[in-house]
Amino acid sequence: MKTNRLSDTLAQALNDQMTKEAHASQIYLSYAAWADGEGFGGIANFLFRHAGEERNHMMKILEYILKRGAKVKVVAIPAPPSNPTSVNNCFEKVFEHEVDNTKAVYKIVKMSFNEEDWITWNFMQWFVKEQDEEETLALELLDKIKICGGEKATHQALYELDKDLEKTPDDATLARDVTTEEP
Ligand code: OFO
Numbered sequence: 001m002k003t004n005r006l007s008d009t010l011a012q013a014l015n016d017q018m019t020k021e022a023h024a025s026q027i028y029l030s031y032a033a034w035a036d037g038e039g040f041g042g043i044a045n046f047l048f049r050h051a052g053e054e055r056n057h058m059m060k061i062l063e064y065i066l067k068r069g070a071k072v073k074v075v076a077i078p079a080p081p082s083n084p085t086s087v088n089n090c091f092e093k094v095f096e097h098e099v100d101n102t103k104a105v106y107k108i109v110k111m112s113f114n115e116e117d118w119i120t121w122n123f124m125q126w127f128v129k130e131q132d133e134e135e136t137l138a139l140e141l142l143d144k145i146k147i148c149g150g151e152k153a154t155h156q157a158l159y160e161l162d163k164d165l166e167k168t169p170d171d172a173t174l175a176r177d178v179t180t181e182e183p
Helices: 008-037 041-067 087-114 118-148 155-167
Strands: none
Touching: 008 041, 008 087, 041 118, 041 155, 087 118, 118 155
16 A cells, blocks of 8 residues: 655655755754854854754654655765855845745745645645744844945954844744834
């Protein structure tokens, strides 16, 4: 009796996305190590925490594939890109990466829609919302570095930014989630 509830194409796409999330975790990990090496402990801490979040996303997809009765394929994770050249460059790379990941998530949403696999479509909505948060968070990082002067940011401004990011939560608050009780 066939118990696999995922089509071959969706199972492959989800496996690919699982690897992509693992890759994202490696990217954040490598940028965090870079930031720490440059003396930015607060930025490093923020990025290290985010590396952990991306690994959780990987696990979420892995568990879903198994739950739907399909096969999980754990494959090699591509190496992260080269180290950032500055804090400004680091935040730009983070933003570009998140936009790229949003596109990959949309592809799976579209595939599940076309296949009328509403359970997968529903599962993927969590990732759509997550990408909304992560793009917002990445844009906030870009705003902060822009205010500091971008590539021309002074040591003093970078020092303040580093202190600020030490305390910044990993999740951005989205306007639509704000209530009068919890502004
Ligand atoms: Fe950066 O987010 Fe995972 O999906």
